[in-house]
Amino acid sequence: MSASPEVVRGPELAADIGGTHARIAHVDWEGGAAVLSGFRKYRCAEFSGLSDILELYCNETGCDAPVRFSAAVAGAVSEGKVLATNVPWDYGFDQLPDRFPGIEVFPLNDYHAVAIGTQHLSPNEVLQLTEGDPQTDGLAIAMGVGTGLGAAIRSGFGPSLQVFPTELGQTRLGAHRGLEFEVLGLLAESNGFVRVERILSGPGIAATYSAVRRVLGLEDNELAPSEVVSQAVDGEESAYAAVQLVVSVLANLLGNLAVMLSPRGGIYISGGVTPRIESFLRSPAFYAGLNANEPMAGRISDVPIMMVRRDDIGILGAAHWMRLRTTGAITE
Structure with missing residues (x-):
């Protein structure tokens, strides 16, 4: 898996492989920017291995056998090996x-890829939630709300790029008052704690909705996360309260991260859940939660917070990781 000279002998592919789906695209380059095309999505359970997926991709898109392949994966990556149990x-x-034969392979952790991808977004590919221009080489946080909550911290650019994984989703939540206090009490695990991703995730939205209905003395409808959000948008009381609570927890978390790290490179929020709750991210409740630490409100306002609009951000980051490796800018 060593780097090779910057002479492309054939197709380059990049992928984002999760527990359910593998998403793959063809990579071309224009002035150092990755241009993705030929997107395909496959259900992992329908294949016996990654090589079968790649072969089908090549057959469907008519491309020759790839000479380079970079993949963002939901697991720890060490010396080209992946420690994961979700596929x-x-x-x-x-x-x-x-x-x-001859293929070069460059795997990396999925939020490592997202963190790299955030350096290559155009202004129209993000929704800016706070003022301020992100500093290209400033400290930044990339996080995603999906099946779970993932996050990574990055600093530097190009050869000076560094990415640090985190377990943000496993940190402890603290309740404040009222409905939030009662809901977190119902969601607490055997040790009495509530992990952040117990609420900030797709399953977390569904669990929060069920807990809210119990607090309100209503029968649990057991809705899917997308159904909860749809009902919240329509104004159904318990769904609306649940999504507002999720957004409040997210806003408080973002505010705390801004105070702790002052990431002038920005905080980027991605994942399958965030586009569904976009309207709530622009609500007064979101900004109230963001600035709940009033003495630090000025410091928080200096940090650009953005929602990523590209759903292929992991593939984009994997492509640029491949570029960094093959040009020798980064060796590992």
Whole structure:
């Protein structure tokens, strides 16, 4: 998996592989910027391994066998090996050359990829929630609200780029008052704590909705997260209260991160959940939660907070990671 000269001998592919789906795209380059095309999405459980998915992708898109492949994966990556249990098969990156001779493979953690991808977004690919221009080489946080809550911290650019993984989703939540206090009491685990991703995730929205209905003395409808958000948009009382609570927790978390790290490179929020709650991210409740630490409100306002509009941010980051590796800008 060593870097090679910057002479492309054939197709380059990049992917974002999660527990449910593998998303793949073809990568071209224009002035150092990745241009993605030929998107395909596959259900991982329908294949016996990654090489089968890549072969089908090439057959469907008519591209030749790839010579380079970079993949963002939901797991820890060390020396080209992936430690993950959320896919139905071993990634088998070291076996890809058996199917695609000469291929170079560059796996990386999914939020490592998202963090890199945020450096290559255009202004129309983000929704800016607070004022301020992100500093290109400033400290930044990339986080995503999806099946769970993932996050990484990055600093620097190009050869000086550094990305630090976190376990933000496993940190402890503290309740404030009223409905939030009662809901967190119902969501507490056996140790009495509530992890952040217990609320800030797709399953967390559904769990919060169920807890809100119990607090209000209503029967639990057991709705899917998307159904909860849809009902909240329509103004249904318990769904609206649940989504507002989720947004309040997110806003408080963002405010705390801004105070702790002062990430002038920005805080970028991605993931499958955030586009669904976009209207709530522009509500007074969101900004009230963001600035709840009133003495630090000025410091928080200096941090640009943005919602990422690109759903292929992981693929974009994986593509640029491949570029950094193959040009020798970063060796590992």
